[in-house]
Amino acid sequence: MQVNNSTILHCQSWQRESSNSHSDAASKVSELLKQIQSQGDAAVEAFSQQFDGFSPEWIELKSPDNYGLEPELLEAIVAAASRIETFAQFQRDKLVDSTYVDDCGEFGFRYQAIERIGAYIPGGRFPLISTALMTLIPAKLAGCRERIACSPSDHPAILAAASLAGATAFLKLGGAQAIGALAYGYQDLEPVQMVVGPGNQYVNAAKQLLNQKIQIDAAAGPSELLILADESVNQDWVIADMAAQAEHDPQAQSLLVSDSLDLLSGVEKLLRATDELSKLLDDKQIILLEADSVEQAIDFSNQYAPEHLLLADQRVDQDLLSNFGSLFVGENSAVAYGDYCSGPNHTLPTMGTANRSSGLSVLSFLKVQSVQAVHEEGRKKLSAMGEKIAEAEQLVWHQKSMAVRSS
Numbered sequence: 001m002q003v004n005n006s007t008i009l010h011c012q013s014w015q016r017e018s019s020n021s022h023s024d025a026a027s028k029v030s031e032l033l034k035q036i037q038s039q040g041d042a043a044v045e046a047f048s049q050q051f052d053g054f055s056p057e058w059i060e061l062k063s064p065d066n067y068g069l070e071p072e073l074l075e076a077i078v079a080a081a082s083r084i085e086t087f088a089q090f091q092r093d094k095l096v097d098s099t100y101v102d103d104c105g106e107f108g109f110r111y112q113a114i115e116r117i118g119a120y121i122p123g124g125r126f127p128l129i130s131t132a133l134m135t136l137i138p139a140k141l142a143g144c145r146e147r148i149a150c151s152p153s154d155h156p157a158i159l160a161a162a163s164l165a166g167a168t169a170f171l172k173l174g175g176a177q178a179i180g181a182l183a184y185g186y187q188d189l190e191p192v193q194m195v196v197g198p199g200n201q202y203v204n205a206a207k208q209l210l211n212q213k214i215q216i217d218a219a220a221g222p223s224e225l226l227i228l229a230d231e232s233v234n235q236d237w238v239i240a241d242m243a244a245q246a247e248h249d250p251q252a253q254s255l256l257v258s259d260s261l262d263l264l265s266g267v268e269k270l271l272r273a274t275d276e277l278s279k280l281l282d283d284k285q286i287i288l289l290e291a292d293s294v295e296q297a298i299d300f301s302n303q304y305a306p307e308h309l310l311l312a313d314q315r316v317d318q319d320l321l322s323n324f325g326s327l328f329v330g331e332n333s334a335v336a337y338g339d340y341c342s343g344p345n346h347t348l349p350t351m352g353t354a355n356r357s358s359g360l361s362v363l364s365f366l367k368v369q370s371v372q373a374v375h376e377e378g379r380k381k382l383s384a385m386g387e388k389i390a391e392a393e394q395l396v397w398h399q400k401s402m403a404v405r406s407s
């Protein structure tokens, strides 16, 4: 339903399109991975030539100031890395191994880092310097021993960022073949146990398909932004934020949701004033959605589960917002700060998966392990409990292993 011949739609009549190119990518990538599994390095090399025109290359990392970066850029990368590290360290410090003692013994849990991880750093369209920081720094602080950076780009700033963020090796390789190489091993590289990082549909399809073999982070696909705004919002600022997330990828999408038709019409007018922004409306990379009420806008946002949620509506209590990858509160909180340098991670769940999964963090790289130590008195008490249940389940040896400890 269109309001007044404009591109403003009603939020109840709009929903996210499921990407139809997705299943094409999945079947193509499935074939590619089968070949990598059966033919190993030769297949990785052939696909890299086919899609990127180069052979995979191990690049030895040097100290970050050896890449000839403009001093201001290097300084900015170092400052961003420091903020990202502070946030990750803050999270790590909150994850404390704990035990309690009761009448049967000592029981607890502890955090243990996954040993070998691969961090994919996209480099097809843009060299994502910030992704090197966002993936590798939390892995380092979690305590992962081997941290393999993998990217089709050897842009000096990516290499400097990967070095600064503590990559233990750097493989120049992109796309689904990079994920395959990390998961199955490549040359001297042992298969990793986890692959993280955003990427295009091929990269994401490979991660999904290998999900049985390796741990992956949430599907971090084409970027998304939802802005909940009241009419007082700075229109130029939110337009810039929407265009910013849209520029990541032709499939990236930014939504402005409001109960103020004045705001939506004002924004539409500003967008129509330039060809570049007008095109984003026509290409459905920017979507303007009217809600009947603030409550309806909140419900829509919770159901859509955006990757980035910018809350620029002073009437909305943030506790009512249940599904998002990362929340930006107030119009000062540009989503681009989160992309680069404020501290929280930018590798976030997209396509509605934020209703069940989290963005990348130190926690992503940790296993939670339980530990129990039963004492002399405890074994008698637990035998009395457990034996009865084992008997009912007819698991004879289970019962016996407790019975022998019952006195």
Ligand SMILES: NC(=O)c1ccc[n+]([C@@H]2O[C@H](COP(=O)([O-])OP(=O)(O)OC[C@H]3O[C@@H](n4cnc5c(N)ncnc54)[C@H](O)[C@@H]3O)[C@@H](O)[C@H]2O)c1
Pocket: 051, 052, 121, 122, 123, 124, 125, 126, 128, 131, 152, 173, 174, 175, 176, 198, 199, 200, 201, 202, 203, 219, 220, 221, 222, 223, 248, 249, 252, 307, 346, 347, 348, 349, 350
């Ligand atoms: N959700 C997040 O947190 C987040 C953060 C940053 C970036 N992103 C997303 O990451 C993506 C980066 O994509 P990109 O393409 O720029 O870089 P990319 O590195 O993910 O992909 C490039 C690789 O794709 C492969 N490829 C290209 N065309 C192919 C084809 N036709 N068949 C098979 N393989 C092919 C090539 O090997 C190439 O090296 C964007 O969609 C962006 O929105 C998401």
Ligand SMILES: [Zn+2]
Pocket: 223, 244, 245, 248, 335, 336, 339
């Ligand atoms: Zn962004």
